[in-house]
Amino acid sequence: MKISTVARHVREGSRSLVRNGWMAFASISAVAIALFMVGAFVLLAANVNELAEQVESEVEVRVFLERSVDAAAVKELESRIASIPTVREVKFVSKEEALEDFIRKADPKNRGTLEELRSENPLPDSFVVRTADPRDVAGVVAALEAMNGERAPAPFEKISYAQGTVEKLVRITDTLRNVGLVVVVLLSFSAVFLISNTIQLTIFARQREIAIMRLVGATNGFIRGPFFFEGLLVGLIGSTATALVLLAGYAELVRQTELSLGLPMFRLIPVDDIGWKVAVLLVALGLFVGVWGSVMSIRKFLRV
């Protein structure tokens, strides 16, 4: 295809967009609304996913040691725990490290008070035991308890984990992910339908033009050209507008939650991390949907 032809298609496509003002507006709104829902769902799903991963990675068994356990015994216990088949990782956390970590994670306001603890550390030594699969945690805990019972005095002061909650959460997040995916797909389809419907109306008005083009020997590709760019433009405008509104809204939401909740655990994914991904996704989807909707709807006018 010649460059001048492409230029003509672009020109004709945008001209017809202007000429069919409110039709174009309808198409663009259809794209924008559908994509807004898609984008909102993507953001929701991403955050749910993030949360699920966070929670999953925190599934660990914390084994607190009695103060009487000495360094040699620590080594021995560590290797025995590591030999449990479902255990992926054992990490020894000394009480100094534990305090350090505690201070680091704490609210800056309280740090001063906590620094005073350094002279008399109340925290015990501990092991952090991780499994590959959160479902194995119960078994590992049983094994650890058995280990504890074998000895006198018992080396473990306490074995703590958060099993039931995790499973529930994972189930919920899985459902949400699937629902999100289905909704995204459905919304995309309805967007295509809406757009091809609105564009079909504009094409209907131009049937005569298409008939004449065919009569004077225009190829189907040539006839399709302007509609292709019209669809592209509809998709581009609709998706760009949506991306801007959605991300501005999301940024505000992130700011508000940080202010009002202030919880380090439930942090929304920052706009800087996810914003451009969502924007790219929306624009790509918009272009695809716009072009598809418009090209699909002229197909039947091109039957020879």
Add this chain to the structure above:
Amino acid sequence: MHDVWKIYDNGSEALRGISVNIGANEFVYVVGPSGAGKSTFLKLIYREERPTKGQIFVNGFNLDKLKRRKVPYLRRSIGVVFQDFKLLPKLTAYENIAFAMEVVEAPRRLIRKRTMEVLELVGLADKKDRLPGQLSGGEQQRVAIARAIVNNPKIVVADEPTGNLDPETSWGIMKLLEEIHFRGATIIMATHNKEIVNRLRKRVIAIEGGRIVRDEPRGEYGYED
């Protein structure tokens, strides 16, 4: 055309065994009563319709074997003129003509040059910026003819080009078609205009009931309507 039949989906038999040979640079009238199959005959030539049976060759294209995506290239070698002009109402006379060249992706400079040429030929150079609505019927038909010939087709197919025009205007159109014929094109024209056929003697093919009933070199119209 060899033994061409056309039966529409609704069962009506428009053409029943047409065999005819039209040579290069001929001028042919196709006459016959309404519904005899004249329009179908013309539509088969530019492949608006496909025959139910039989073979058609046009400008070296075997229409039976012609692939769908090659049809545009056949159409470019045929100019078509209609009774109702079929102009685009929102484009000026000039744009309507240039449109046919844009569609075949001609270079811009050539489009400008050639469009002005045919506007001169049909005598509308001074009205090139008018919209079809601002032109008379005869002028609109001239624009349509200009559009039909702007790509230098070998064949011009005209379906009752004078059907909507008064006698005087019709003669103007006929002069134009003769001029185009003189410049080398084959003209195939369906008509009901007795006066034109009888005065401007050409080959006449008469179709009745889907069959060719008469084919005379310098024939008469032969009907009393």
